[in-house]
Amino acid sequence: DWRALSENYNAIPLLKENKDKISIYSLLKNKNLDITLLETILERILYDIDVTKSEDPLLLSQLWRHPIGIKILVKNYNESPKNAIWSDICENHSTFAINIVKQTFIEEQAIEEDVETYDYKLVSLNPKAIQFLTENPDIIYWPYLSLNPKAIKLLTERAYYESTLKPEALRTILNKIYWSELSKNPKANKLLTERATYESTLKPDYFRTEPNKISWSDLSKNPSVIRLLDKNLIEESPTVIPSNLLRLHHGISLENLCQNINAVKLLKKCIDNIKDTKHWEFLSENPCIFKDN
DSSP, X not given: OHHHXXXXXXXXXXXXXXXXXXXXXXXXXXXXXXXXXXXXXXXXHGGGOOGGGTSSHHHHHXXXXXXXXXXXXXXXXXXXXXXXXXXXXXXXXXXXXXXHHHHHHHHHHHOSSOOXXXXXXXXXXXXXXXXHHHHOGGGOOHHHHTTOTTOHHHHHHHHHHHHTSOHHHHHHOXXXXXXXXXXXXXXXXXXXXXXXXXXXXXXXXXXXXXXXXXXXXXXXXOGGGHHHHHHHHTTTSSSOOOHHHHHHTTTOOHHHXXXXXXXXXXXHHXXXXXXXXXXXXXXXXXGGGGOOO
């Protein structure tokens, strides 16, 4: 199966000997792909394709997103980033792509007219863009930054600033941490633990006017905060966790818990609640079920 082989990171020597059989879409997923092989394949594939006319938009989109592909398009085919789908460049996790974003931003700032040609929201998701975002905080899009595992320093600083504001002032600002999104961040354990402690001191009425809070449903799938889930559930019910206790604790999701690779202790105590076929499917795919603890 050459499609599968093209994605196999140990198959590069074999692929170099069988270039005519390679699947370019699978090759772009190969972790060991080198620029020489990709250049050779693209010469064959793009020979009859005018890249400026985007005759294969799916391939071009993947190339703009790929750390090696973007270099080849710009350097070998004289492709201008202005011809690309901007979101593809913003989501490219390479220094080369981030430099394009930086240069575009500088050029845009130099224009005297107050016109924003490019949308920089997706840059906040890019783990390689932290320095750029730190230097240009006005373009940060906080819902996306809250998901960025490399943005913990920025998020921690923002959380401290927000903690100094009164609730009325916090409600009026748009640039703030989105705790529901941060609940999915695999590196936000400390922030989420501190936030959970704070939220436990608030009266339920507070969240009727301020819905920005931890999402325990998303937290249930986050492997980095399993101690927080353990603390809330196992300490209260050390033997078997009844289904009503899951619901009482802010809406912990059993479906998401079944997908959490660090939730073996909790899942053992919730096993009697797992009746849904979909839950069993997720549980069967979870490698943690073969762990003792």
